[in-house]
Amino acid sequence: MRYVVGVDLGGTKTAAGVVGEDGSVLITEQIPTLNRDGGAAILDATAALVRSLVQQAAARGVVVDAVGIGSAGVINAVEGTVISATDAILGWTGTQLTAGLRQRLGLPATAVNDVHAHALGEAWLGAAAGTSTSLMMAFGTGVGGSFVVNGQPLLGHRFVGGHVGHFASPYAYHQARPLPCSCGHAGHVEAIASGPAIHSAYVREGGSAGLTDTRAVFEAARLGDELALAVISRAAAAAGQAVGGLVNILDPAVAVISGGLADSGELWWDAMERSLRAELLAPLSNVSVVRASLGASAAIVGAASLALHQY
Amino acid sequence: MRYVVGVDLGGTKTAAGVVGEDGSVLITEQIPTLNRDGGAAILDATAALVRSLVQQAAARGVVVDAVGIGSAGVINAVEGTVISATDAILGWTGTQLTAGLRQRLGLPATAVNDVHAHALGEAWLGAAAGTSTSLMMAFGTGVGGSFVVNGQPLLGHRFVGGHVGHFASPYAYHQARPLPCSCGHAGHVEAIASGPAIHSAYVREGGSAGLTDTRAVFEAARLGDELALAVISRAAAAAGQAVGGLVNILDPAVAVISGGLADSGELWWDAMERSLRAELLAPLSNVSVVRASLGASAAIVGAASLALHQY
Structure with a gap:
């Protein structure tokens, strides 16, 4: 059986695992992402992480023959380069991701967002x-x-595909004005349906100043805070409406909902799913809407699948 | 060179043409769709239309070896059947489209929406x-x-993909209430951005009762009617916002805008494109937005391309 290393490189940590072609995950390891030190330092640390996994695998008689990496940022998956990244990872833009890992590891590498x-x-x-x-x-x-689609994500012509948070939401308005979005525009789904947007809405609408983050707003909601309940329900409704609209357009076999809010419990989930189903065209009314099930290992095995299919 | 017949079967008319694999269109012909007479009658008439084209082609020494049909309704493109259709074509739902044409014509047939x-x-x-x-x-x-994508439309798991008019639009509200949509829900793009929606908005907002259709609203706008100008601009902005949001998600090489409104002139187009570009993520800011160029023959040659590739 073939084995590869899958890497999930995020803004704060980099996790990796040895993954077999049957989907088994033998070993995993994690390091902080050197997000202030630039591309070369991050590649060095990532290569060291992969090398450690390769050696542990070898000790069990398992040969790793390729590396797949899922990285934060807009990734040119053909050339294996970082087209752009936010300041969450300084100096990441322009990094020769796959060439840098190949050079350091002597293994074929493939990369995707x-x-x-x-x-x-x-x-x-x-x-x-x-x-x-x-x-x-x-x-x-x-x-x-x-x-x-058939095991391949739609990456887009400029590798920008998948920005599903950046389309208009009727919920992303406050007093008839569109809420500012992280992308520089306004009125987008992300501006009302992200985690931080829930805290922002709570503060904007006069909630208790003592609640300093989204987690605290959820806690307040559990204790019966009406405003907290309202802003969470609205964010969930915006999320569900967005998913439902895209289901009408793309008609996927299944819609998978992930992220911290999807794991936050019934309050968010029920409002999200109700809103989602209210959008669906009749022939789509029975579409499966499921919570992501792999947790933190999803991107590791996904990146591994890419390496397994590419090499 | 191979030749096939491409058919565009709509609610009021059925057009067909003999199309070569180089894209040349030799002959076209058109009949009314027998939209009150049921599936068998429509298949009979369509087969007669195709047969006529096949004979005209034969007279020029051209052999037609397959038929591709683009049909109104939700079409199961694998089985070649009509999953559902509106009352615009009575009795069309359930029709064995490709089998019926094959049986009548003795030619392989393929179908798509x-x-x-x-x-x-x-x-x-x-x-x-x-x-x-x-x-x-x-x-x-x-x-x-x-x-x-690469010459294949994304049909969706239940062949419902492409319903890009049925997702939420912040513009599809009137006095804070979502406008009813043809799908049975409300607040969707189609409820504000379609042609009929422009006339509805004009009437709803107190426009002159003498204007009985969307064409008349455009005419009034050309003569300076402020309300007509406003409702057209708003519909165009809703359209552009919808396209822009989907460009962010799908990152196509090019966005093609079609339909009667796309051909209505600068008033609609300029407002549409301005709104579209206001949505785009930075790396997409130069995306090409172009007007469809084939007019009525687009679906004929598209259906033909399907037959050329399938057989």
Whole structure:
């Protein structure tokens, strides 16, 4: 059986695992991402992480023959380069990701954006396993997603595909004005349906100043805070409406919902799903809407699947 | 060179043409769709139309070896059947489209929804020729579209993909209430951005009762009617916002805008494109937005391309 290393490189940590072509995950390891030190330092640390896994695998008689990496940022998956990244990882833009890893490791490497890797993992082994098409949408610090068709995420012509948080939402308005969005525009889904947007809405609408983050707003909601309940329900309704609209357009076999909000419990989930189903065209009314099931390992196995298929 | 017949079967008329694999269209012909007479009668009439074209081609020494049909309704493109259709074509639901044509004509037949055929035609020979991915959106009696990847429209798991008019639009509200949509829900793009929606908005907002259709509203706008100008601009902005949001998600090489409104002139187009570009993520800011170029022949050649590739 073939084995590869899958890497999930995010803004704060980099996790990796040895993954077999049957989907088994033998060993995993994690390091902080050197997000202030630039591309070369991150590649050095990532290569050291992969090398450690390769050696542990070898000690068990397992040979690793390729590396797949899912990385934050807009990734040119053909050339294996970082087209752009936010300041969350300084100096990441322009990094020769796959060439740098190949050079350091002597192994073939392949790369894709981490959200696409996440969706690929769920499509291979998780909530969408066995389906030919799946739409994954993640609601957390931001809103992102991926549409996977026959084991391949739709990357887009400029590798920008999957920005499912950046389309208009009727909910992303306050006093008839569109809420500012992280992309520089306004009125987008992410501006109302992300985790931070829930805290922002609570503060904007006069909630208790003592609640300093989204987690605290959820806690307040559990204790019966009416405003907290209202802003969470609205964010969830915005999320569900967005997913439902895209289901009408893409008609995936299954919609996979992921991210911290998807794991936050029934309050968010029920409002999200109710709103989602209210959007659906009649022939789509029975579409499966499922929670992502692989947790943190999704992007690792998704990146691994890419390496398994590429080499 | 191979030749096939491409058919565009719509609610009021059925057009067909003999199309060569180089994209040349030798002969075209058109009949009214027998939209009150049921599936068998429509198949009979369509087969007669195709037979006429096959004979005319034969007289020129050209052999037609297959038929591709783009049809109104939700079409199961694998089995060649009509999953569902509106009352615009009574008795069309359930029709064995390709089997019925094969039986009548003795030629292999393939079928797809007409909007997908339209987009395929533009992707092959029209505004998106030479690109690997294109998003076509048509704004006319309704709002529909198709995302074509490497010559294949994304049909969706239940062949419902492409319903780009049925997602939420912040513009599709009147006095804070979502406008009813043809799908039975409310607040969708089609409820504000279709042709009929422009006339409805004009009437709803107190426009002159003498204007009985969308064409008349456009005429009034040309003569300086402020309300007509406003409702057209708003519909165009809703259309552009919808296209822009989907460009962010799908990142097509090119966005093709089609339908009667796309052909209505600068008033609509300029407001549409301005709104579209205001949505785009920075790396997409230079995306090409072009008007469909094939007119009525788009679905004929698109359906033909399907037959050319399938057989």
